[in-house]
Amino acid sequence: MSLKSKTIVFGALISMGLAGTIGFAASNNSIFKPxxxxxxxxxxxxxxxxxxxxxxxxxxxxxxxxxxxSCHNLSTGGVDNLKTSVGDYWAQGPINSPTVLNAEHQxxxxxxxxxxxxxxxAGGPIENPLEMASSHEIAVNVIDxxxxxxxxxxxxxxxxxxxxxxxxxxxxxFEHTLVTPNSPFDKYLxxxxxxxxxxxxxGLELFKTSGCIMCHNGPLLGGNSFQKMGVVRPYxxxxxxxxxxxxxxxxxxRMNFKVPTLRNVELTYPYFHDGEAGNxxxxxxxxxxxxxxxxxxxxxxxxxxxxxxxxxxxxxEIVIPTLPVSVDxxxxxNPWAPKKDKE
Amino acid sequence: MSLKSKTIVFGALISMGLAGTIGFAASNNSIFKPxxxxxxxxxxxxxxxxxxxxxxxxxxxxxxxxxxxSCHNLSTGGVDNLKTSVGDYWAQGPINSPTVLNAEHQxxxxxxxxxxxxxxxAGGPIENPLEMASSHEIAVNVIDxxxxxxxxxxxxxxxxxxxxxxxxxxxxxFEHTLVTPNSPFDKYLxxxxxxxxxxxxxGLELFKTSGCIMCHNGPLLGGNSFQKMGVVRPYxxxxxxxxxxxxxxxxxxRMNFKVPTLRNVELTYPYFHDGEAGNxxxxxxxxxxxxxxxxxxxxxxxxxxxxxxxxxxxxxEIVIPTLPVSVDxxxxxNPWAPKKDKE
Numbered sequence: 001m002s003l004k005s006k007t008i009v010f011g012a013l014i015s016m017g018l019a020g021t022i023g024f025a026a027s028n029n030s031i032f033k034p035x036x037x038x039x040x041x042x043x044x045x046x047x048x049x050x051x052x053x054x055x056x057x058x059x060x061x062x063x064x065x066x067x068x069x070s071c072h073n074l075s076t077g078g079v080d081n082l083k084t085s086v087g088d089y090w091a092q093g094p095i096n097s098p099t100v101l102n103a104e105h106q107x108x109x110x111x112x113x114x115x116x117x118x119x120x121x122a123g124g125p126i127e128n129p130l131e132m133a134s135s136h137e138i139a140v141n142v143i144d145x146x147x148x149x150x151x152x153x154x155x156x157x158x159x160x161x162x163x164x165x166x167x168x169x170x171x172x173x174f175e176h177t178l179v180t181p182n183s184p185f186d187k188y189l190x191x192x193x194x195x196x197x198x199x200x201x202x203g204l205e206l207f208k209t210s211g212c213i214m215c216h217n218g219p220l221l222g223g224n225s226f227q228k229m230g231v232v233r234p235y236x237x238x239x240x241x242x243x244x245x246x247x248x249x250x251x252x253x254r255m256n257f258k259v260p261t262l263r264n265v266e267l268t269y270p271y272f273h274d275g276e277a278g279n280x281x282x283x284x285x286x287x288x289x290x291x292x293x294x295x296x297x298x299x300x301x302x303x304x305x306x307x308x309x310x311x312x313x314x315x316x317e318i319v320i321p322t323l324p325v326s327v328d329x330x331x332x333x334n335p336w337a338p339k340k341d342k343e
Numbered sequence: 344m345s346l347k348s349k350t351i352v353f354g355a356l357i358s359m360g361l362a363g364t365i366g367f368a369a370s371n372n373s374i375f376k377p378x379x380x381x382x383x384x385x386x387x388x389x390x391x392x393x394x395x396x397x398x399x400x401x402x403x404x405x406x407x408x409x410x411x412x413s414c415h416n417l418s419t420g421g422v423d424n425l426k427t428s429v430g431d432y433w434a435q436g437p438i439n440s441p442t443v444l445n446a447e448h449q450x451x452x453x454x455x456x457x458x459x460x461x462x463x464x465a466g467g468p469i470e471n472p473l474e475m476a477s478s479h480e481i482a483v484n485v486i487d488x489x490x491x492x493x494x495x496x497x498x499x500x501x502x503x504x505x506x507x508x509x510x511x512x513x514x515x516x517f518e519h520t521l522v523t524p525n526s527p528f529d530k531y532l533x534x535x536x537x538x539x540x541x542x543x544x545x546g547l548e549l550f551k552t553s554g555c556i557m558c559h560n561g562p563l564l565g566g567n568s569f570q571k572m573g574v575v576r577p578y579x580x581x582x583x584x585x586x587x588x589x590x591x592x593x594x595x596x597r598m599n600f601k602v603p604t605l606r607n608v609e610l611t612y613p614y615f616h617d618g619e620a621g622n623x624x625x626x627x628x629x630x631x632x633x634x635x636x637x638x639x640x641x642x643x644x645x646x647x648x649x650x651x652x653x654x655x656x657x658x659x660e661i662v663i664p665t666l667p668v669s670v671d672x673x674x675x676x677n678p679w680a681p682k683k684d685k686e
């Protein structure tokens with residue numbers, strides 16, 4: 001399915017939803033699904049291991065200072081907890097860093113869905129002038145120059161020839177393991193009634209009956225559709241991102257963004273594509289007003305927030321990799337090199 | 344012993360050494376000592392655990408983007424492999440990032456020895472405008488605002504009141520654990536003759552007999568004295584750091600720097616306080632010429648480099664901590680906030 005048709009289908013869905021929110025809200029929990037642990041098979045292990053090294057390797061950036069983990073920090077919910085991210089030369093990124101946790105099973109990657117999967121996504125920041133600001137060609141040359149990487153590529157891919165395909169596939173394989181099972185909500189979904197408090201259950205009920213689940217459903221509670229930010233009334237922001245329209249150039253796609261997953265949402269503040277909602281209560285209030293035309297009471301917001309916090313799962317245990325050393329053939333890194341003109 | 348008297352004592356030592364290098368060079372290995380593993384006792388464990396969290400917490404910086412690990416990256420030998428470090432607003436740091444590995448048992452901290460120990464050192468980068476660019480007051484306010492830190496402080500220090508004393512003590516306690524035992528050279532020192540190849544042994548002998556051990560001795564092979572960079576002839580650099588003289592303001596201390604440890608030197612490129620030596624061969628050649636007045640042959644350099652690579656130990660296994668979340672009371676981070684005038 002193309003990005004365009006996805007958007008249209010879901011655009012239609014939300015219109016239906018708004019017309020019949022209560023009717024749609026399932027009274028059971030079948031609309032959600034627990035996050036399950038990932039088992040890495042023997043064949044995948046060396047690819048995942050290589051991917052972890054590349055994930056932490058700042059040499060994928062022009063400066064040699066920024067790694068994937070800089071903005072998708074695994075100490076802080078797979079995000080940087082900033083409104084938008086810091087990039088090359090302290091660039092102010094255009095958009096809020098989405099979490100890498102459980103990111104795989106989304107309809108597409110990036111807020112505007114411009115990458116179809118994690119592998120395609122991984123190539124983006126490397127060459128984005130506001131992020132890592134390198135190029136695929138340079139990144140490949142850098143990694144290819146490092147003899148210590150060769151055995152890892154050989155083991156992972158059967159060849160030590162480094163390509164951007166392999167680099168991004170390995171990073172995506174590592175990201176595939178970054179899932180967070182066993183949240184209180186998942187335990188509840190699996191039948192443990194005591195995994196949620198009464199307040200959390202109230203929050204869940206309200207989340208379902210007031211229409212939030214129209215967009216935040218499935219195992220990730222989001223990540224599976226594109227929706228307009230500002231359905232009932234426009235979302236006001238100084239951020240210039242236009243969502244899917246930035247890719248499709250179609251006016252109907254303006255402010256259509258991928259619905260973010262709510263998994264670990266307690267950790268992934270600040271919220272929205274512009275990071276302007278600093279806490280969950282604010283995010284819930286604004287979502288209610290802008291998407292559902294509903295003004296939640298303070299108590300209702302507190303209930304929903306209490307429930308949202310049950311979506312924090314067990315974070316993956318990551319042992320920091322030791323990166324192989326650069327050699328004379330490795331291009332030198334100078335974070336302060338004169339900036340080249342970018343388009 | 345004051346910094347000044349230390350410098351003078353070692354200044355005298357190196358003069359003696361230069362006069363009688365061969366005589367001084369011990370033929371046994373008693374001048375070196377193996378690095379031993381650190382055993383953390385029960386009382387220290389919670390302090391180390393807290394310290395690890397703070398080590399990885401970018402909220403100790405003004406921007407919320409730079410952590411201790413940004414420049415002392417535990418994936419890359421406890422350094423950033425850049426000539427000088429990237430700081431707040433992409434500031435160009437004045438000096439090469441020294442490794443945190445085995446850093447504890449040095450005569451003092453920083454290239455100019457301005458901090459007497461790791462605890463005092465840890466406070467420096469937090470308030471250095473070219474590094475994390477926060478202040479002790481702000482850093483304490485930030486950490487104190489985070490409820491999730493409280494139990495860790497309580498367990499570590501018996502109180503949940505956050506002070507800069509506790510923050511820096513905890514970071515130093517974590518750093519205390521960052522040792523790298525069981526290098527091939529350590530195995531050799533402990534009697535395993537086969538731990539070094541013939542070439543490595545040749546390099547070691549040359550290192551001893553040609554005078555390198557005058558400064559690079561002890562368990563860290565350095566880190567225990569201040570010495571003039573450029574003894575035989577001046578070191579030419581565009582870097583403006585003046586070493587101990589920057590602190591003492593005395594002309595005799597110009598270009599006196601702490602001798603860096605050679606432990607894991609294979610990982611901690613580029614070399615010297617200005618990071619201008621890109622690889623070990625260059626560093627050995629320049630050291631020979633400037634400190635010993637000796638021009639090593641290519642073969643000699645290769646032998647010494649081969650031996651230096653036996654100083655790479657077992658790196659500590661670090662599981663990335665999960666950091667407690669910020670709350671509304673936590674000051675907001677804006678990496679691009681207008682810069683305040685500094686002094």
